[in-house]
Amino acid sequence: MIVSGDRHHFSRRGFLRATGFAAGAAAQTMPGARKPNVLFILTDDQRQDTVHARGNAFIQTPNLDGIVRSGVSFGSAYCMGGFSPAVCLPSRMMIHRGRSWFSVREQPKEAPNFARSMNRAGYVTCRIGKRNNEDIQSHQSFTFNTYVDQEETRAGTPGKLVADRAVEFLRGWTKDPALGRGNPFFLHLAGPAPHDPRIAPPEYVARYDVNKIPLPPNYKPYHPFDNGELLIRDEKLAPWPRTETEIRRHLRDYYAVITYMDEQLGRVFSALKEIGEYDNTILVFTGDQGIAIGSHGLMGKQNLYEHSMNAGITIAGPGIPRGNKANAFAYLFDIFPTICDLVGAPIPSSLEGKSLVPILRGQAASVRDTIFLAYRDVQRAVRRGDWKLLRYPKINLTQLFNLRRDPYETRDLSTDSDQADRIEELTALMQQQQRLFGDTASLTSENPGQAEVDLQYFNH
Ligand SMILES: [Ca+2]
Numbered sequence: 001m002i003v004s005g006d007r008h009h010f011s012r013r014g015f016l017r018a019t020g021f022a023a024g025a026a027a028q029t030m031p032g033a034r035k036p037n038v039l040f041i042l043t044d045d046q047r048q049d050t051v052h053a054r055g056n057a058f059i060q061t062p063n064l065d066g067i068v069r070s071g072v073s074f075g076s077a078y079c080m081g082g083f084s085p086a087v088c089l090p091s092r093m094m095i096h097r098g099r100s101w102f103s104v105r106e107q108p109k110e111a112p113n114f115a116r117s118m119n120r121a122g123y124v125t126c127r128i129g130k131r132n133n134e135d136i137q138s139h140q141s142f143t144f145n146t147y148v149d150q151e152e153t154r155a156g157t158p159g160k161l162v163a164d165r166a167v168e169f170l171r172g173w174t175k176d177p178a179l180g181r182g183n184p185f186f187l188h189l190a191g192p193a194p195h196d197p198r199i200a201p202p203e204y205v206a207r208y209d210v211n212k213i214p215l216p217p218n219y220k221p222y223h224p225f226d227n228g229e230l231l232i233r234d235e236k237l238a239p240w241p242r243t244e245t246e247i248r249r250h251l252r253d254y255y256a257v258i259t260y261m262d263e264q265l266g267r268v269f270s271a272l273k274e275i276g277e278y279d280n281t282i283l284v285f286t287g288d289q290g291i292a293i294g295s296h297g298l299m300g301k302q303n304l305y306e307h308s309m310n311a312g313i314t315i316a317g318p319g320i321p322r323g324n325k326a327n328a329f330a331y332l333f334d335i336f337p338t339i340c341d342l343v344g345a346p347i348p349s350s351l352e353g354k355s356l357v358p359i360l361r362g363q364a365a366s367v368r369d370t371i372f373l374a375y376r377d378v379q380r381a382v383r384r385g386d387w388k389l390l391r392y393p394k395i396n397l398t399q400l401f402n403l404r405r406d407p408y409e410t411r412d413l414s415t416d417s418d419q420a421d422r423i424e425e426l427t428a429l430m431q432q433q434q435r436l437f438g439d440t441a442s443l444t445s446e447n448p449g450q451a452e453v454d455l456q457y458f459n460h
Contacts, residue, residue: 046287048312071316112348121345129190158193159261228378234300247294282317372433
């Protein structure tokens with residue numbers, strides 16, 4: 001519980017006592033001019049297209065719009081996928097450790113992580129967020145860490161507690177020399193919103209007319225085949241067929257939570273301005289991955305379509321161009337080396353993530369020409385240029401999409417005879433990426449399962 005007033009809050013010990021933050025490593029004071037602060041906002045299950053300024057005319061997100069308009073947005077920035085249905089976990093491990101999901105689990109405790117690099121660069125590091133399906137081990141490297149999951153969910157105020165504690169931290173940072181002023185801060189907000197249960201205060205729900213919410217262009221009542229993961233929890237959040245009424249209701253609740261959360265983030269931005277640090281803070285915003293909610297007849301994030309894996313990244317702040325869109329490919333695990341690069345901290349040589357700074361500075365058009373996505377051993381995808389190939393090895397099924405002409409992945413071109421060479425080429429690229437990342441999964445089954453979906457079975 002947070003105690004109001006500032007009598008003892010933000011001395012290191014007092015801050016811990018007052019807020020329940022767990023103490024980890026301390027920053028090392030660096031001589032010379034102070035580096036920019038970093039505020040890294042990682043939302044949970046937030047689709048890239050749920051920000052007004054990114055082109056969703058229906059949703060209200062004035063504060064996230066502010067970041068998008070003042071920075072560079074990477075529109076092809078992917079969660080690489082996951083080794084478990086709780087995709088949050090592998091995604092967050094990859095983000096904290098700067099590694100792909102094929103190697104991230106085998107890292108020794110002393111391996112590089114985001115907070116450790118920022119500590120060494122002289123930052124006071126503070127993480128406020130969820131505990132469930134997070135990289136608990138990496139949290140121990142933060143100077144301060146606190147968990148909010150249960151309280152936040154119980155209260156039905158998604159994002160409020162995270163913002164409360166962030167504001168407390170920022171105000172405390174200005175007052176205690178042991179905490180701040182001498183050292184810049186790295187504040188990482190990783191709250192549980194807008195993950196389900198999606199419960200916003202009623203006045204936020206009332207802002208959205210459930211009958212008018214547009215369905216996603218790739219809305220379908222059913223997924224056309226068994227993608228290997230249709231029986232899990234997320235897919236049971238709505239019955240089959242996914243009716244338009246049901247999906248609109250889910251989207252209304254989702255949007256209401258995002259709007260409420262956006263307002264809470266606005267309080268954090270106000271606190272940054274109040275302490276005079278807004279212009280000296282690099283803002284990074286992404287979701288750990290997206291989600292389907294009716295797209296392709298799916299509800300969850302256990303698939304490799306764009307709405308589920310392409311979460312987008314926006315970076316804004318000192319020295320970063322305003323209102324730009326970057327077409328370059330990125331993985332979310334590029335954020336760690338990118339921030340190190342931006343603040344002049346050494347990038348650990350073992351990382352698989354790459355700095356996006358050459359793109360931000362206009363020195364390079366891209367740092368990757370290929371994106372490889374993987375979900376357990378049941379789905380693989382590869383993207384190069386406008387083309388994306390998806391492969392479902394358990395049923396020997398392939399999809400091919402041209403994302404420039406068909407960004408919503410609705411026209412599968414895999415059976416077009418004039419695409420045979422392209423499929424061969426992209427399959428070889430997929431195999432090459434498998435070798436690169438140490439992925440040993442087979443792309444073909446000798447005894448493939450049934451692709452058709454038995455609806456009676458799935459609705460029980
Ligand atoms: Ca998530």
